[in-house]
Each structure stands twice: as structure tokens, then as C-alpha cells.
Amino acid sequence: MKMRSFFSITLLLLAFLVAAAGAKKSKPPVKPVGLIPDYYKVTGTCKQAEKLVKQVVQEKVRNDSTLGAKLLRVHYHDCFVKGCDASILLNTVGTNQSEKDARPNLSLGGFEVIDEIKTRIEKVCTQRVSCADILALAARDAVSFPFKKPLWDVLTGRKDGRVSLISNVNGNLPSPFSDFATLQTIFSNKGLDINDLVALSGAHTIGVSHCGAFSRRLYNFTGKGDADPSLDPAYAEFLKKQCPNPASPATVVGMDPNSTLSFDTHYFTAVKKHQGLFQSDAALLTNATSADIVRRFQSRDSFFKQFAKSMLKMGAIDVLLGDAGEIRKDCRFVN
Ligand code: HEM
Known part of the structure; x- marks a missing residue:
């Protein structure tokens, strides 16, 4: 009797394991989740990322209080044209004029701060932190600096785009004459x-x-x-x-x-x-x-x-997630 119940339990266990293995096999491929809080900490890809952004921004804003406005505008101009994919940070290469060359973007500033943050992060987390995330975080940290606390949450996990065309700007950024x-x-x-x-x-x-x-x-x-x-x-x-x-x-x-x-x-x-x-x-x-x-x-x-x-x-407009896009080595150029 004892032997029989031992066998039935073993059989049940086996059946469960087979079913579990089957379920594992038929699991759909992992879809990229949306942006999340603290992506680089949660995924363990660069635990210090957000701290480093804040450090550099604070150093810079202390000497130049106009930076908050500059970075906030760059982030907005990034998100409204092809989504928040750091396409605004790409330089014109050869005859391919990038978004930066479009008229409303000629008065943008603060790019050198993004470069500096990227350089510092690359030293400790090579090619792990996207320029699009750096820009979103830097804009928030620069505007929030006088408040000594973040004024809004920034979710992370964006990837960088590979395309930036001057022709994409027209019609996506309202002009100051808009009704x-x-x-x-x-x-x-x-x-x-x-x-x-x-x-x-x-x-x-x-x-x-x-x-x-x-x-x-x-x-x-x-x-x-x-x-x-x-x-x-x-x-x-x-x-x-x-x-x-x-x-x-x-x-x-x-x-x-x-x-x-x-x-x-x-x-x-x-x-x-x-x-x-x-x-x-x-x-x-x-x-x-x-x-x-x-x-x-x-x-x-x-x-x-x-x-x-x-x-x-x-900050979530048309973001690139998972395998879409890339993580640039240099925010001004695609890899
Ligand atoms: C609603 C449509 C908008 C229009 C038509 C518009 C237009 C402009 C224009 C013409 C300037 C002055 C640029 C210059 O001559 O240097 C400017 C500056 C600025 N805009 Fe907007 N903008 C709009 C929305 C936004 C949004 C959504 C944000 C950010 C969330 C933003 C953030 C800024 C900031 C911070 C500046 C000052 C930049 C600096 O001091 O360097 N704007 N905007």
C-alpha cells in the first residue's frame, strides 16, 4: 500500500515536471518591457549610472544656472522628432544633415554637458547607458537642482536611434507663431x-x-x-x-x-x-x-x-526598447 502511494506521488511529480518543462518551452519570446524606474540598477548593467549623471550635472549647473533651460529644451526637441532616441544629439556627417542643422535647433545648447556625462559613464560602464536616457536624466537633474529634489520621475531603458535627418524636423516642432x-x-x-x-x-x-x-x-x-x-x-x-x-x-x-x-x-x-x-x-x-x-x-x-x-x-514618446536601436559610444555619432 505504502509502495503504491509512493509510486503515484512519483508519477504525479514527474507529470508536473514534464508539464512545467513543456510550458517553459512554449513560452512566447520575451518582449521588451516599457521604460522602467532605475533600469540600469534593476538590470545590473550600470548601477552608478543615475548617480553619475546627477554628479556631473550638479557640477555644471553650479557654474551655469542657464543649463536647466538648455537641457530641458534639447530633451523636448529630441522627443518630438522621431521620439526620445537622442537623434537630436547626432552631428551632421558628410552630406547627411542631421536634426541639429534644422532652424529651430540652431539655438539649442548644452550638448557639451551631455558629452561630458557620457565620457564619465563610459569609463565605468562601457556602452551600457544610452545617450537618450542620459539626456532625459540630465534635463530633470539640471532643472531640479535648485529644489534639491527631483521635480519629476524619469523612467529609463531607452536605446539610441541610428537616424537623424534635418527633413524630419519640419512639422514636428511647433513654431512660436503657431495658433x-x-x-x-x-x-x-x-x-x-x-x-x-x-x-x-x-x-x-x-x-x-x-x-x-x-x-x-x-x-x-x-x-x-x-x-x-x-x-x-x-x-x-x-x-x-x-x-x-x-x-x-x-x-x-x-x-x-x-x-x-x-x-x-x-x-x-x-x-x-x-x-x-x-x-x-x-x-x-x-x-x-x-x-x-x-x-x-x-x-x-x-x-x-x-x-x-x-x-x-x-519622455516616453516613440522610445526604442530592447534590441531596437543601439547604445552609442559617442552621443554625437552612431556606432
Ligand atoms: C508649445 C510649443 C512650443 C513652442 C512654439 C516653443 C518655442 C520656443 C522658442 C521659439 C524658444 C526660443 C528659442 C530661441 O530663440 O533661443 C523656446 C525656448 C525654450 N523652450 Fe520652447 N517651445 C514650445 C514648447 C516647449 C516645451 C514643450 C518645452 C519643454 C518641455 C520647452 C522648453 C523651452 C525652454 C526651456 C526654452 C529656453 C531655452 C534656453 O534658454 O536656452 N518649450 N521655445
Whole structure:
């Protein structure tokens, strides 16, 4: 009797093992998971990656407080054109003009900081950390530096793209002259809604602009020698002093006057007072829903919460995962 139950248990065990082995065999191939928190730590590919990014960024921002705005804009221009794949970091090679050469990208800056982070990381984790992740982390760390805590989460695991074409830029980055419908269409093509559009436009609470991006609002806007009627007249006069007609192409003005270095809600106060610098900023008041959101984001808590959510969404646009793409050795060139 004992012997029989011993055999039945052994048989059951065997049957279970065979079934388990079979199940293992028929398991579908592993699909790349999406972006995850702390990819390089979780996968053990480069435990120090995020710490190293933060270290270099902090060293740099301490000496140059304009870096947050620069890196945030580069990250945005990366994500909106062919996804967050670091295609914006690639240099023109031979006759193949890269995204960097497109007009809206000529005023980008901060590339040398990404190079420096990459060089430091390569020394300890050779070809393990993507330039796309470095850019996303560096933008967050640079903007967050004055707050001594991260303002938004950055998921990681992006791979770098192998293609960067000047021709991909047109139509994917809204111009400062865009109206609301154009802004909404371009954002919605990236999976971003009106909340994201308004929150992310709030990035203009830091940084500067060249006169050329808005000076047509100041002079002869409607053909009667006047300024854009949707621009606060006193603010238009203030801007005219900084950007005479014609202005030097090198002149820049703070987008959020008196507070260009601090990430806060002043941008929304300015837009509400018709002091948004670009037509695209003013356009946020021309739609009832977005005008409401502009008012809601006067509250720091509402803006910061939505900005963090929208950055997560923006950072996930068309990312390359798993075996797609590569990890560049040098962020400026494909391998
Ligand atoms: C909504 C559509 C947008 C338009 C039309 C737009 C347009 C512009 C323009 C024309 C400039 C000035 C460039 C120059 O002359 O140097 C600028 C600067 C800037 N933009 Fe935007 N932008 C938009 C959305 C965004 C988004 C979504 C972000 C980031 C999340 C962003 C971040 C910045 C930053 C930080 C700067 C300042 C850069 C610096 O100081 O170097 N922008 N933007």
C-alpha cells in the first residue's frame, strides 16, 4: 500500500515536471518591457549610472544656472522628432544633415554637458547607458537642482536611434507663431493632450529667446504699424526696448521677465496678463479649455503635479526598447 502511494506521488511529480518543462518551452519570446524606474540598477548593467549623471550635472549647473533651460529644451526637441532616441544629439556627417542643422535647433545648447556625462559613464560602464536616457536624466537633474529634489520621475531603458535627418524636423516642432489648432494637432500626434500642452508650455518659465522668435509681434503686426493686439501694450513697449527693429540676431530676452532662472508658475501669471512672449504662448488663451488650465496652473501644486505627469508622457514618446536601436559610444555619432 505504502509502495503504491509512493509510486503515484512519483508519477504525479514527474507529470508536473514534464508539464512545467513543456510550458517553459512554449513560452512566447520575451518582449521588451516599457521604460522602467532605475533600469540600469534593476538590470545590473550600470548601477552608478543615475548617480553619475546627477554628479556631473550638479557640477555644471553650479557654474551655469542657464543649463536647466538648455537641457530641458534639447530633451523636448529630441522627443518630438522621431521620439526620445537622442537623434537630436547626432552631428551632421558628410552630406547627411542631421536634426541639429534644422532652424529651430540652431539655438539649442548644452550638448557639451551631455558629452561630458557620457565620457564619465563610459569609463565605468562601457556602452551600457544610452545617450537618450542620459539626456532625459540630465534635463530633470539640471532643472531640479535648485529644489534639491527631483521635480519629476524619469523612467529609463531607452536605446539610441541610428537616424537623424534635418527633413524630419519640419512639422514636428511647433513654431512660436503657431495658433492653438496647430499646437493641439502637433501635441496630439505625439499622444499629448491639452493638459500636457499647457503644462509643458510652462517650461517657458525658464530660459531665454532670441528676438527673431517674437519681434514680428512688436512691429507692424497687422500692417498698420502696430503691435500684436493680443500682447499687453506696456509689455510690447518693454520688449521693443530690448529688441529694436531690426534687432541684432544675437540678442536674447528672458521669456519670463525677472524670473528666467526660477522654475515657478510665473509663466501662467504672465500668459494670463497677455504677457506671453510667443504667439504660441498667447494662443493658450484662445481656447476655453486651455484658458481654464492656464488659470488653474496659477496654483503651484496643480502645475508641478501636471508638469511631472506630462514629462513622463513626453519622455516616453516613440522610445526604442530592447534590441531596437543601439547604445552609442559617442552621443554625437552612431556606432
Ligand atoms: C508649445 C510649443 C512650443 C513652442 C512654439 C516653443 C518655442 C520656443 C522658442 C521659439 C524658444 C526660443 C528659442 C530661441 O530663440 O533661443 C523656446 C525656448 C525654450 N523652450 Fe520652447 N517651445 C514650445 C514648447 C516647449 C516645451 C514643450 C518645452 C519643454 C518641455 C520647452 C522648453 C523651452 C525652454 C526651456 C526654452 C529656453 C531655452 C534656453 O534658454 O536656452 N518649450 N521655445
